[in-house]
Amino acid sequence: MPERRGRPTKAIQASILKRQRHLCNACARPFSECGPVEWDHWQALSLGGNNGPGNWQALGRPCHRTKSARDLGMKAKAERIARKLAGAWPKAKRPLKGRGFDKRFIQPVIGRPYLKAQYIDGSGVERESKRRNPQ
Ligand SMILES: [Zn+2]
Numbered sequence: 001m002p003e004r005r006g007r008p009t010k011a012i013q014a015s016i017l018k019r020q021r022h023l024c025n026a027c028a029r030p031f032s033e034c035g036p037v038e039w040d041h042w043q044a045l046s047l048g049g050n051n052g053p054g055n056w057q058a059l060g061r062p063c064h065r066t067k068s069a070r071d072l073g074m075k076a077k078a079e080r081i082a083r084k085l086a087g088a089w090p091k092a093k094r095p096l097k098g099r100g101f102d103k104r105f106i107q108p109v110i111g112r113p114y115l116k117a118q119y120i121d122g123s124g125v126e127r128e129s130k131r132r133n134p135q
Pocket residue numbers: 024025026027028029034059060062063
């Protein structure tokens with residue numbers, strides 16, 4: 001059960017601002033440039049974070065928006081993984097099918113410069129090439 005949202009106490013706010021030297025913790029610009037101060041959970045509550053003083057950071061509004069969007073994406077991914085692990089992964093009714101590959105056209109693997117390379121032509125006849133292979 002995640003902890004309730006909220007904001008840090010005034011004393012904690014002051015210590016966070018001091019710790020961050022009054023700069024946005026995302027873009028390192030002063031709040032006069034980044035935007036008004038907002039209090040962010042460094043690790044989102046929905047992702048297991050807590051309301052402890054060490055989990056708070058001060059962000060300017062635009063940086064906070066960006067981070068919140070990222071947190072939402074991470075939460076959605078965490079939920080997808082949880083559903084997958086619970087065995088609820090959506091399965092296709094009809095599996096994808098490849099169109100196959102004609103193995104007659106596979107050339108033997110050739111190493112470094114080589115004088116003769118074997119290959120099988122379209123009619124299935126083994127042939128040798130005298131061409132030097134690049135590298
Ligand atoms: Zn910022």
